[in-house]
Amino acid sequence: MKKLLIALVILMVLTGGAVGTMKALGLGPFAAPEAGAEHGAAKGEAGGHGAPAKGQGDAHGAAASASDLRPIKAPPVVVPLLTDKGVAALYQIQFDLKVPDLDAERIIIKEETRLNDAFVKDMHGFLPRMLGDLGRVDKGILRKRLMMVADRTLGAGVVRDITITNVLNRSQQ
The missing domain is CATH 1.20.5 (Single alpha-helices involved in coiled-coils or other helix-helix interfaces)
Structure with a gap:
């Protein structure tokens, strides 16, 4: 016993x-549920949703106004522009992520390090090309690029909008 x-x-x-x-x-x-498996979507389904209610937009709230989105301050993305002689300039991009609900906010908080790393990696290649082509930083183009990276990293619809608050250029003259 x-x-x-x-x-x-x-x-x-x-x-x-x-x-x-x-x-x-x-x-x-x-x-944690996978990004595509939310709302009961099975693999291979087109999202697992029925038709939206009349006048309600899609089930992900695309018709929601900007005031319904929750802002999350993202850590600044610092991008050095390198030349043969070293660092030519240092750009710092400050922005807010706009999410539709608390679930998306939790995803952002959980994946913050991975998301910030994706932003930094992408901006190291993208920002020098944009400056070479345009000669300046276009906030509209930059916003679209950051949205693309967020969608690719977290899944479409987690981040609904990005507001760029500041782009600082600290040249090494």
Whole structure:
């Protein structure tokens, strides 16, 4: 009887440890739903939604006004422009991400490091090309590019809009 009780206690400790580990790592039943699997969409379905209600826009709130979006301040993206002699200029882009709901806000918070890394990597190649072509930073083009990176990184619809608040040029003259 004593051996059975010890075996039962050991089994309970191991089970508790396994469940705790799965929860901490987000595995199994504790895994976050995939971006495309929200709202009951199965793989291969066109989104898992029925037709939108009359006058209500699509189910993702595309008809929602800008005031319904929740702003999230993104960390600044710093992009050095390099030449043969070193750093020619240092651009700092400050912007806010606009999300439709609390679920999207949680995704942004969870994926902030990955999203910021994607912004920095993309801007290292894109910003020098834009400056070479236009000779200046066009906030409209920059906003579209940041939206494209956000959609590619987090999935379409998580970030609904981006407001660029400031683009600083710190030239190394």
